[in-house]
Amino acid sequence: MNDSVLLLSLASAIVIGTPILLAGLGEMMTEHSGVMNLGVEGMMLGGGVVGFWMSTQHPSMALALAVGGGVGALFALIHAYLAVTLRVNQIVSGLALVITGTGFAGFVGSSNDSALIYARPQSSLEPVFGEGMQELPLVGPLVFGHDWVVYLSWLLVAAAAFWLFRTRAGLAVRAVGEDPATADTVGISVGVTRYVYTMIGGAGAGMGGTYLMAEIFATYQHGITAGLGWIAFALVTFAGWRPWRALVAAYVFGALRNLGFTLQILGASVPSDVLNALPFVLTIVALIIISARPAAARKYSAPSALAVPYSREIR
Amino acid sequence: MRRFRLGVVVLIALALVAAACGDDEAEEAAPATTAAPATTAAPTTEAPAEPLRIAFMYDGEIDDGGWNEAHENGRQYLIANMDGIETTFVENLSPGSEFQAAFEDFGSQGYDMVVCTTWCQDDVLVVAPNYPDTVYLSWGGYQTADNVGHFDGATEDGRYLDGLVAGSQPGVELIGYVGGFAIEEVVRGVNAFMIGAREINPDIETQVVWVNSWYDPAAEQQAAQALVDAGADLLAAEVNAPAVASVAEGAGIGYIHYGIDGSGLAPNSWLSGFTFNWGPYYLSQAQALADGTWEPALTYGGLRDGVVGMSPFGDAVTAETIALVEQRREEIVDGTFDYFAGPITDNQGNVVVAEGATIAWEERTLCCQWLIEGVIGEIPAG
Numbered sequence: 001m002n003d004s005v006l007l008l009s010l011a012s013a014i015v016i017g018t019p020i021l022l023a024g025l026g027e028m029m030t031e032h033s034g035v036m037n038l039g040v041e042g043m044m045l046g047g048g049v050v051g052f053w054m055s056t057q058h059p060s061m062a063l064a065l066a067v068g069g070g071v072g073a074l075f076a077l078i079h080a081y082l083a084v085t086l087r088v089n090q091i092v093s094g095l096a097l098v099i100t101g102t103g104f105a106g107f108v109g110s111s112n113d114s115a116l117i118y119a120r121p122q123s124s125l126e127p128v129f130g131e132g133m134q135e136l137p138l139v140g141p142l143v144f145g146h147d148w149v150v151y152l153s154w155l156l157v158a159a160a161a162f163w164l165f166r167t168r169a170g171l172a173v174r175a176v177g178e179d180p181a182t183a184d185t186v187g188i189s190v191g192v193t194r195y196v197y198t199m200i201g202g203a204g205a206g207m208g209g210t211y212l213m214a215e216i217f218a219t220y221q222h223g224i225t226a227g228l229g230w231i232a233f234a235l236v237t238f239a240g241w242r243p244w245r246a247l248v249a250a251y252v253f254g255a256l257r258n259l260g261f262t263l264q265i266l267g268a269s270v271p272s273d274v275l276n277a278l279p280f281v282l283t284i285v286a287l288i289i290i291s292a293r294p295a296a297a298r299k300y301s302a303p304s305a306l307a308v309p310y311s312r313e314i315r
Numbered sequence: 316m317r318r319f320r321l322g323v324v325v326l327i328a329l330a331l332v333a334a335a336c337g338d339d340e341a342e343e344a345a346p347a348t349t350a351a352p353a354t355t356a357a358p359t360t361e362a363p364a365e366p367l368r369i370a371f372m373y374d375g376e377i378d379d380g381g382w383n384e385a386h387e388n389g390r391q392y393l394i395a396n397m398d399g400i401e402t403t404f405v406e407n408l409s410p411g412s413e414f415q416a417a418f419e420d421f422g423s424q425g426y427d428m429v430v431c432t433t434w435c436q437d438d439v440l441v442v443a444p445n446y447p448d449t450v451y452l453s454w455g456g457y458q459t460a461d462n463v464g465h466f467d468g469a470t471e472d473g474r475y476l477d478g479l480v481a482g483s484q485p486g487v488e489l490i491g492y493v494g495g496f497a498i499e500e501v502v503r504g505v506n507a508f509m510i511g512a513r514e515i516n517p518d519i520e521t522q523v524v525w526v527n528s529w530y531d532p533a534a535e536q537q538a539a540q541a542l543v544d545a546g547a548d549l550l551a552a553e554v555n556a557p558a559v560a561s562v563a564e565g566a567g568i569g570y571i572h573y574g575i576d577g578s579g580l581a582p583n584s585w586l587s588g589f590t591f592n593w594g595p596y597y598l599s600q601a602q603a604l605a606d607g608t609w610e611p612a613l614t615y616g617g618l619r620d621g622v623v624g625m626s627p628f629g630d631a632v633t634a635e636t637i638a639l640v641e642q643r644r645e646e647i648v649d650g651t652f653d654y655f656a657g658p659i660t661d662n663q664g665n666v667v668v669a670e671g672a673t674i675a676w677e678e679r680t681l682c683c684q685w686l687i688e689g690v691i692g693e694i695p696a697g
């Protein structure tokens with residue numbers, strides 16, 4: 001029985017890792033364009049609460065994800081305007097977005113007569129594959145036991161990896177993130193690129209928040225993301241700005257969040273505070289390991305122009 | 316540079332908007348109690364010229380579907396049942412400097428009564444001496460002062476009845492129990508719950524998991540999911556947020572809530588959940604203050620005092636079980652039944668309450684530092 005507890009815990013890690021992955025992948029796209037958006041947590045809450053509301057109105061999860069992603073992108077638009085057009089300090093702007101999104105979610109969640117806290121989604125997703133495949137040992141629960149959003153997230157990882165590192169458009173984005181002045185001289189619009197990719201990041205966070213509330217928790221509660229947005233932000237660095245590594249890292253972080261309770265059940269008590277801090281500790285450790293090896297440091301480092309506002313006149 | 320300044324202005328505006336979203340309910344709520352006294356009132360109960368001003372302090376949001384919502388219902392009960400009062404509230408306060416600042420604010424604004432609905436004894440005792448004309452009530456404390464009283468509800472009374480419901484569910488072998496912190500009150504609740512469950516089904520077991528938080532929806536969800544993964548076929552919770560209800564609903568197993576009617580959170584899984592009815596207590600305190608008879612006291616209310624009650628039962632609870640719960644409830648109120656009657660053995664095999672002994676009402680709040688036989692889990696050190 002204990003084996004199966006661990007196995008199911010790993011399967012749960014993939015579930016809770018999916019919103020982290022969606023939000024983290026979005027933030028990764030944003031950062032590749034040279035914009036740092038600390039507001040992931042706020043965009044997850046702000047986009048997610050509207051996506052969740054949609055799921056209580058209509059049974060389509062795809063619609064809820066689209067709405068949640070759209071609202072997340074609108075939140076990111078605020079950041080894009082501040083960071084790209086007004087060139088304000090991106091850290092301050094991102095933090096403001098966290099507060100804004102949290103306040104927005106709290107307001108939407110409780111400002112009407114039928115508080116969202118008692119509302120429930122109209123439908124829940126079923127696993128894509130049949131029971132026969134789900135009952136396969138090991139790979140059954142881990143690989144074939146999920147709903148379509150999980151497989152969509154895998155597809156998005158592949159798409160992001162291909163787009164960023166195998167296409168001219170991806171090269172253009174990375175050029176904007178590495179050296180916007182040079183990108184500008186070859187005719188790439190730095191401003192438009194950064195706006196678009198910042199909004200893609202917001203869409204990822206909004207979708208992650210929606211999936212979290214409408215499917216995983218099937219409920220809205222105040223502060224429901226409980227730091228998952230920050231984990232998604234740390235994920236980008238931990239993964240060295242590489243989509244495939246983000247896939248693995250999201251599940252590692254997800255597993256860490258589940259591990260405390262599984263360990264309690266198995267009879268070993270590790271304070272959950274310690275486990276909750278581990279994603280951030282691991283990120284620091286990863287940074288140390290990477291920075292200690294010059295070759296790795298070059299390959300997995302942040303885009304050079306990350307969080308640096310670009311202006312054609314100011315050099 | 317001008318652009319930078321404009322950006323800062325926009326940022327500040329954003330932050331203000333966000334902050335306003337959290338506050339506006341409190342502002343709106345204050346003048347909501349100015350309804351004229353009913354004309355049918357007897358001539359002796361003349362409304363006082365100055366309204367009694369009462370403030371409530373919450374450590375979460377008033378619609379959290381749990382602890383704070385139960386207290387907020389108590390405030391609404393007070394508003395509905397007493398004339399000549401004016402209430403307000405603040406949400407989302409944290410212990411320490413925020414509690415003390417709120418106590419200071421309400422004291423200096425001349426509030427007649429300030430109710431803190433969570434553990435705040437340490438903070439209230441610091442501030443209360445400075446405002447002798449304000450009465451402070453705090454939940455769960457034990458050290459009174461001239462203007463400080465405390466109140467608490469007997470979780471174990473309700474939990475015992477919930478345990479009867481859980482034990483009566485057919486096919487349930489392992490109950491998953493999500494607890495906040497392993498403090499005496501929660502442990503006492505788990506133990507009473509288990510006594511009720513084993514009264515019906517002597518083989519039933521309860522696996523507890525502590526989330527080390529009163530409000531952390533994500534942690535509660537994961538703890539509950541971990542319990543379901545470990546084979547729990549019924550979930551019970553003693554945390555403020557209702558995330559565990561969602562997991563039970565998703566897993567299609569029974570659910571027992573804490574402190575408030577949560578049937579709306581898990582319509583299909585809902586079995587039962589005892590309730591805290593703070594309203595009558597608040598009313599009695601406010602009335603005593605208005606009459607000039609208020610004395611600092613420790614109030615520990617259970618089924619007998621009406622502080623603890625039961626929510627409507629779910630569809631899966633049979634009439635037979637409901638009858639048993641009602642019978643036990645009456646016996647507890649009469650004093651003819653004591654679920655803590657010994658012998659009681661803890662889950663380490665030690666006899667903690669001897670044959671013929673019990674845990675007296677006055678000593679309840681000191682209990683328990685042990686988990687009862689049949690509970691899987693431990694009280695973390697420290």
